[in-house]
Amino acid sequence: MSDRGLKAMAGKRKAKFGHFVVEFATPGIGHILKSAGCDFVLFDLEHSGFGFETVKSALRYFEAADLPVIVRAPSKEYHHIARACDMGAEGVMLPMVSGAKEARHILDCMKYTPDGKRGVALQVAHDRYRPGAVSDKFKAANARTTLFCQIETAEGVKNADEMARMDGVDCLWVGHFDLSVSLGIPGQFDNPKFLKAIDTVANATAKHGKSLGRLVPNVETGIELSSRWGFDFICYSGDVWVLHNALQEAVTKLRAGCKGKKK
Template sequence: MRDNPVKQKLQRGETAFGTMVFELVSPGLPAILSAAGAEFALYDMEHSGISMEEMKRQFAYGRGLGLVPIVRPPGKQYQFVSRLLDLGAMGLMLPMVESRAEAEEIVSWTRYAPRGVRGAMFGGAHDDYAPGDVAEKMRIAEDRTIVLAMIETEKGVANVDEIMSVDGIHGAHLGQFDLSLSLGIPGQVDHPRIDAAVQSLLAACKAHGKFAACMAPTVEIARDWMRQGFNMVSYSYDIGLLANGLSDGIGQLRGKAGS
């Protein structure tokens, strides 16, 4: 079974870079992202309509590239977590985590008995259809899986320290846009209340030795957050990268044509 170089890198205190994927899934996407320098792809199933079947194909397309696939499931249910892990996800980002009890339940879905409730399926996609010792496969599967709790509500911010104290939660992922809605300041992601929430998240991650993850829409924002302590950074997302790149190029061409 493959290991997870992104998790290993983050555990050494280094920074890992990737991007988020909402829309543009294709057979070549994992190779394109890997060639561009991404170490992980964070697929969003919650807001995109990407299916389980497409995720299984994306995991398969990425084999051999070293690109680590992480997924935000359609919701916070065992059926989504267990199925995505069996299909080959090497990390999960659970939305709107708000309490220690919720975090503990999520962790239990990612671990086999007696430490959790994940159902047993071996010789399939997640263990590369290979034979081998089941106990060793269980160990590798649990060791390599990244479990991120999204902190994107006012209650989640209030309880972020206890959430990060849960064994098996490896990091907090900032959800600045949903958080702005929860705080009653929709879209104001540079508001002082968002900055205060960021500081609470970073303090909790530091106190418990966990990753601090974010999706930064610009290089400038990414650099600022990295200086503050974020070390798992998704640079933008597929729709934004395509739209911004195309808009910038066409804008420059139109300006040249009109000169």
């Protein structure tokens, strides 16, 4: 397994930087993000509208660029989780994981026996269509698949320690907007109630040696989260917003600079 793989990354609290893809699953996207310096990609199925045909193609683009991918499945249903793994997702993220029981269900969907109950599909996308001994395939797949549990509810915060304690749970990922809604303080990220929740999750990951992740809207927030709480999977913004903001800034400056100019 490559030292650049998600499992290896999750085993070290050194900061890793990625980008959120919700719109542009184009053939060049992997190489573009790799050239930009990304360590990983978060590929969204929850809100993007992407289907598994798109996932199967996009994962090949990222493989070509040697860029590890976390696929956020649209639900905790078996067919969504196992299919993401079959398509070749190295990491799987699940929204609104509330406790150890749900985390165990997810692991059962992701892992082959003896670590889980995933249905067998070999010499397909996830093992790059290579033949091999069944026992070796199971072992390799189980070692590779990496679980990111999103903490997006008050219940998830309450049970953060029991989830971080579990073998197979590699990272607790704070879904900040949904968590603030669950806490009754939508968008109030400086509210003491929200900050206390982050303390709880961060303490759980530090105690059990697990990674801590979050999407950040800007550089300043990423730096603060890293220094204050030890967030190490830092996903910088998303493709839609980066393009929009950069283009808006440039067009606004062009419009102001060219105003009144005559030939």
